[in-house]
Amino acid sequence: xxxxxxxxxxxxxxxxNTMDVPAGPGGQPRRTRRRNKGFEETHAxxxxxxxxxxxxxGAEALSLSEVAREAGVNRTxxxxxxxxxxxxxxxxxxWSAEQLAVAFAPSDTAESRMRFxxxxxxxxxxxxxxxTKEFLAPGKVAQRYPRWDAxxxxxxxxxxxxxxxxxxxxxxxxxxLLTWVMIGPRVYRNSVRPDLSTExxxxxxxxTQIAMLRRIGVTLGR
Numbered sequence: 001x002x003x004x005x006x007x008x009x010x011x012x013x014x015x016x017n018t019m020d021v022p023a024g025p026g027g028q029p030r031r032t033r034r035r036n037k038g039f040e041e042t043h044a045x046x047x048x049x050x051x052x053x054x055x056x057x058g059a060e061a062l063s064l065s066e067v068a069r070e071a072g073v074n075r076t077x078x079x080x081x082x083x084x085x086x087x088x089x090x091x092x093x094x095w096s097a098e099q100l101a102v103a104f105a106p107s108d109t110a111e112s113r114m115r116f117x118x119x120x121x122x123x124x125x126x127x128x129x130x131x132t133k134e135f136l137a138p139g140k141v142a143q144r145y146p147r148w149d150a151x152x153x154x155x156x157x158x159x160x161x162x163x164x165x166x167x168x169x170x171x172x173x174x175x176x177l178l179t180w181v182m183i184g185p186r187v188y189r190n191s192v193r194p195d196l197s198t199e200x201x202x203x204x205x206x207x208t209q210i211a212m213l214r215r216i217g218v219t220l221g222r
Contacts, residue, residue, distance in 0.1 A: 020030065036076075042076065042081065043078065043081050043091075045071050045073075046067055046071055046078060046081055046082065046088070047088075047091050047092060048075075048113050049067050049070045050062060050088055050089075050091075050092050051092060051124065051127055052065050052070070053066060053070060053093070054092070054124075054126040054130070055123070055124055055125070055126055055127070058126055059089070059126050059129070061129055062085065062089070063085060064078045064079065064082065064084075064085055064088065065078075065154040069142060089130065092127060092130060093130055093131050093134050093144070095127075096124070096127045096128065096130070096131040097131060097145050098146065099117070099120050099148060100117060100120075100145070100147075100178075100181065100182065101132070101145070101146060101147040102116055102117055102120075110210055110213075110219065111206060111207075111210060114205075114206045114210060115202055115203075115206045116211075117181060118181075118185045118201075118202045118205050118206055119198075119202055121181070121182060121185045121186060122185050122186065122189055122198055122201070122202065125186060128182055128186070129207070131144075131182070132182055132183065135177065135178070135182070140192050145178070148174070149162070151174050151177075151178075152170055152171055152174050155170050155173060155174055155177075155218065156170045158217065158218055159217075162217065163215075164216070165216070165217070180209070181209075184205070185201070185202075185205055188201060188204075188205060189201045212216055
């Protein structure tokens, strides 16, 4: 099975050993297991399979038994990694947040990163819908989007004391930016220019996003 974008090709494995980690809520020490390479690869395989199934059939059709069948592992292995369907969906949301973070990470060019994330949004509508639902729910966004604090601080530093940015609320701008990145590509592709190919949509969106950000002096992932 070919791995989806953002997930490695992987094999089955298991977990070994236990170790102490920092105390959890209430000061009680947590116990966790030291994950070996095989465990991590199997974990990634299950998430990759769940993402593919969601893209093919929708989130509502996802089940642990189907993930086991499609991944070629037994159900016991799946439950070893995820004790419920909700736990698997939570892992998919976390994975999607990590993919979204690519757009704001200081790697490669801004054009390549925006092209990657636009394609990811268009290729994974069910995953984005799942993450968006979580994004819109009450609670701290920083707990759901790992790059939030870094994004806000980077934007704040770029705006600095520039007069033209005096009226910009950095957190409000970051919110609009994330919403734009998550929702904009699908609106454009499905409802504004359905006549365009996916590749043309990606290129037009990427170039427009970069041009608009540069116009107000924002460089993502400097």
